[in-house]
Amino acid sequence: MTRWFAPGRINLIGEHTDYNDGFVLPFALEVGCTATVSPGSDGWSVRSVQEPEPVVVRRSGLADADEVAEWSRYVLGALWLLTDRGTDVPPLEVVVDSDVPTGAGLSSSAALVCSVVRALDDHLGLGLDDDAIFALTRDVENDAVGAPTGGMDQLVSLRGRAGHVLLCDMRSHETRPVPLDLAGSGLVVLVADTRAPHRHSDGEYGARRRGCEEAARQLGVPALRHVTEADLDAALARLDDDELRRYVRHVVTEDARVLDVARLLDAGRLPEIGPALTASHRSMRDDFRITVPEVDTAVDALLGAGALGARMTGGGFGGCVIALVPERDEAAAGDAVRRAFADAGFGEPALFTAAPQDGARVVGLPG
Numbered sequence: 360m361t362r363w364f365a366p367g368r369i370n371l372i373g374e375h376t377d378y379n380d381g382f383v384l385p386f387a388l389e390v391g392c393t394a395t396v397s398p399g400s401d402g403w404s405v406r407s408v409q410e411p412e413p414v415v416v417r418r419s420g421l422a423d424a425d426e427v428a429e430w431s432r433y434v435l436g437a438l439w440l441l442t443d444r445g446t447d448v449p450p451l452e453v454v455v456d457s458d459v460p461t462g463a464g465l466s467s468s469a470a471l472v473c474s475v476v477r478a479l480d481d482h483l484g485l486g487l488d489d490d491a492i493f494a495l496t497r498d499v500e501n502d503a504v505g506a507p508t509g510g511m512d513q514l515v516s517l518r519g520r521a522g523h524v525l526l527c528d529m530r531s532h533e534t535r536p537v538p539l540d541l542a543g544s545g546l547v548v549l550v551a552d553t554r555a556p557h558r559h560s561d562g563e564y565g566a567r568r569r570g571c572e573e574a575a576r577q578l579g580v581p582a583l584r585h586v587t588e589a590d591l592d593a594a595l596a597r598l599d600d601d602e603l604r605r606y607v608r609h610v611v612t613e614d615a616r617v618l619d620v621a622r623l624l625d626a627g628r629l630p631e632i633g634p635a636l637t638a639s640h641r642s643m644r645d646d647f648r649i650t651v652p653e654v655d656t657a658v659d660a661l662l663g664a665g666a667l668g669a670r671m672t673g674g675g676f677g678g679c680v681i682a683l684v685p686e687r688d689e690a691a692a693g694d695a696v697r698r699a700f701a702d703a704g705f706g707e708p709a710l711f712t713a714a715p716q717d718g719a720r721v722v723g724l725p726g
């Protein structure tokens with residue numbers, strides 16, 4: 360029997376840059392998913408502590424993805440892909456148990472798939488290296504589940520480091536921990552889960568990704584990562600479509616903000632990153648157009664209550680807002696969000712603080 364834990368994530372900055380081969384700066388959370396793999400008797404049996412029904416399949420394949428509950432595809436997808444690629448996977452029992460809220464944009468799916476892939480590699484003695492583990496977790500989400508995501512979530516769930524954000528180059532998948540010394544600066548990352556329902560989020564995410572790929576094609580570059588801030592005006596002048604121009608402006612300026620923030624953190628200047636966070640939010644709101652009234656309201660309330668910077672985190676269309684807040688202002692900032700939500704007639708938000716934790720790790724078995 361083998362047991363692994365993998366965390367959810369918050370992205371400090373760098374949104375919709377990952378599938379453009381760009382840069383992101385996420386960190387791993389305390390909440391996550393634990394996957395336990397043990398020998399089975401007949402076929403593959405998958406159970407989630409959070410779901411009423413287990414899923415049992417007789418060693419089926421990728422073509423059967425539509426037949427099983429969506430959550431189980433993150434587990435079965437790994438088994439299907441391993442089998443497709445030549446591993447003889449024996450009968451297994453997989454049990455998963457997660458405390459990452461779903462639908463909040465904290466990557467419950469990365470926690471699930473990363474804990475499962477790590478536990479399978481360990482249990483079956485596959486000996487996959489870090490790059491192969493990451494590639495498999497991303498393939499499960501893209502090919503077995505069918506979500507066209509960019510890989511940031513899995514990378515940080517696997518490689519996150521306590522006390523650090525992870526600077527990820529999403530072209531090479533090289534990663535480097537960068538210190539985020541919150542306590543040393545008297546700051547907290549305050550998270551406001553707006554609980555706004557994700558409206559059309561799946562279709563809109565894919566549409567943004569296709570738009571970015573089309574813009575790169577028109578500009579003659581492999582991905583928007585290759586357009587620098589210095590080239591931006593010239594690139595924009597070459598595009599006819601206003602929507603594509605806005606997408607390009609967001610991605611190019613966002614990549615530059617990620618690198619700016621990483622530089623400030625490396626230099627021990629954490630309190631100075633606030634304006635970049637807020638600029639990132641404005642760019643998502645005005646150029647990439649992936650925010651909703653609840654997240655804009657939360658950002659404005661947090662900034663009005665003394666936050667040094669605030670932005671939506673994750674794919675968009677709802678989910679969580681993060682703010683860099685002086686410790687002494689934490690309670691007032693939370694109250695300001697609750698008041699603004701009540702005034703606007705929105706549902707009650709959830710507020711909590713988050714600090715970077717380690718990525719995926721083995722968990723001791725009882726006894």
Ligand code: GLA
Nearest residue numbers: 374375508509510511673674
């Ligand atoms: C989701 C995806 C990521 C990334 C973000 C936006 O979380 O899973 O790959 O694209 O959205 O930055």
